[in-house]
Amino acid sequence: MPDVDTRTIPDTVRGRDRSVDVARLSALVVVMFGHCALLLATIDSAGVRIGNLLGALPAIAPVTWVVQVMPLFFLAGGAAGAYGWHSGAPWGSWLFTRAQRLCRPVFWYLAAWVVGLLAVRLLLGEESADALGRESVALLWFLGVYLIALAFVPVLTRLRTGRAVAVLLTGLLATAWAVDELRSAVGTPESGVVNFLVVWLIPVVIGVAYARRLIHPLAALGVAVTALAAQCALAVTGAYEVALVVTGAEHMSNVSPPTLLLGLHCTWMSCAFVVVAGPVRRWAARPRVWHVVATGNGGAMTLYLWHIPAIAVAAFTLHALGLDAYDVDAPHFWPLLALRAVVFAGVMAALFRLLVPLEHRPLPWWDDKATATGARSVLAGVLICVAGVALVLTAKQGLAGAAGWTALGGFLTAAAAARISAGPSRWR
Template sequence: MPTSDTVRQRDRAVDVARLAALVVVMFGHCALLLATIDSGGVRIGNLLGAVPALAPVTWVVQVMPLFFLAGGAAGAYGSRSGTPWGTWLFTRAQRLCRPVFWYLAVWVTALLLVRLLLGVQSADALGRESVALLWFLGVYLIALALVPSLTHLRTGRTFAVVVIALLAAAWAVDRIRFAVGTPESGIANFLLIWSIPVVIGVAYARRLISPRSALLVAVAALAAQCALVVTGAYEVALVVTGAEHVSNVSPPTLLLGLHCTWMSCAFVAVAAPIRRWADRPRVWRIVASGNAGAMTLYLWHIPAIAVAAFSLHAVGLDAYDVEASDFWAMLALRAVVFAGVMAALFRLLSPLEHRRLPWWDDRVAATGARSAVTGALVCAAGVALALMAKQGLAGTAGWVALGGFLTAAVAARIWAGSAVAGAPASASVASR
């Protein structure tokens, strides 16, 4: 077992993984979007739906497992013996939710203006897209709740049993989903699948999985993933394409679970050289800067893509028709414009991630039953956030989910209490 000093030390390889995954997600979404405006209005498509042959590429660019692994590892590094579970979880939610509050405030205001100026249908169409990416934070908050318990596991073999059990449970849920024929019957896999990289992240932080073992597991999981596709029971694409019959991600399937396993273990296998590379001052400055505004990059990259796409449309430079001779050049041009727009938004909005909110960011003081209730309310906020992402800010269900998220978050803050009025949040979030 590592010493407490080692556990609390920042792991630069984890920061590299988080930022690299974020860059892939941003530019991946930029590439996937097909958009134009004609006499029929706004037309939106998906590159993978238009060119299905590209589906195998998603096995490389589906990097969400690295976000969850980073959360598990950072949570394990920041864990302190004796800290109540709910208190620990809420201190992490403080930092994670702060930029989300700003994001939601902007979108609620914008949607109300759109409703007044353009009507209910336009507002609902925009509202369905504006919060879709918040599914990640909702599931992430719930998965993080498992970290304190996972830190009590003492052997790599125990962690392996947990991962195998999660994969087996995911397979059972898939059987139910395929038999019933509705995506809702597979909803349990949101937690089962996305917990896998969290578990591996904790094992990595506790140094309970060696690079050699991780490499062997990665190869075995990748081989199993390939074999599963060959059976024809699962589709190839690991992202939403709009043309799939059975999605691998909404809700997740065993195929995505195996993907989470091999990608997480592949990171563990190469973490040491990544860490040495990140020790270079110039590299670390970039990585540290990006991680300091990671939530800004994640939350605002879709609006930045929209600005880039429709600005180019205004001058007749659409990337929409995949059969056009200049399509790939237009897609590359959009990526360049998007990078510029995102850089401007990052500079403008990333300071909000570090601007303390009165009361919300006070130091947490809950213990005992109050801490347990606080943790449960954070999990409830995560569920509401995931539901809001699914429904969008359109119709009664979406707005009720938004109210549920805000209510649960405020209730968690009340139950968490305040050790010292106006004091900064607990230092346990420093390694986030």
């Protein structure tokens, strides 16, 4: 997160609002271990078998109302963007500068998977490579949506009152509901795709408002309670699924694309952060706490990108030892699931130490300073948004078939075009 002006943003520590860093890392830890718990995997005579804990035990779906913490990532992005934005800065160059840091580890991740999938294709055949390729980039939907949402931060900083924030949030929730109605009428998930932006903008708006001191903690508490009550009421009606993550057994997913239920979840969770931000900030000022938080945030993208491969290594290592956590009715399932979490933590720690330097090592050309102004700056910003859309499509299609590889090419092409537009380029 960029340095902030402590004259205008009070209660910060050495130029940073450390509560935002705590929110980001806490959410990341929950996501990593949540995915570790959700995966059911084994190998038998038919090959690799993959399942989902929620699909096997639908009764635990309400737990996802606690462990669905993606709103905190978007809130942190909105707050950090608001702290780092300065009125009059070229919008596109500002957005591209943020994209440089975010995309750098993604390029390494994609390069590793391209090489790996080529090897799998040669050794195990096209079908195995395509199956693995469809899963390898699924989590990149987040970065694609995140880049597009960040593009709205500068205009959101023009909000001046809490009332304006409330009106905007109400409008976003109403739009999410209208899109849900359209999706129900049409009957296809594609008809609700606009909610990827509408719903995930909600925590970004609250993050910007928090950074600009437009939401008082007491007001945030009232909004959080109201939004949570509304979410419970909607779930009770049966109009929406209860689970807030993909289960593989849902009739209408709340996350792909997002729904009003997830929008209300984003609202109360983001406002809950505003309520506790003060005490969290003071807790994070402790040197030992801050060391952990700073280290984790310094490699946040590494943790996010590589935790699924780390889970796979842990799961299949334990399978080789006859310690699968796959059958939920097996007598030792839960202890084996806990064992996998321990092994995963060790694998992830090793990968973190190995790969986090790549997150900070500048890439030639890509990391040249963005200096464009005027139309070239605007074009760079638009191209970053195009790259975000292409990355969402890449995550949906996977690195398999013409559609997936074309989407990946679109992402790389748009990112390179944005780099050229943002200038300077040593190639000119």
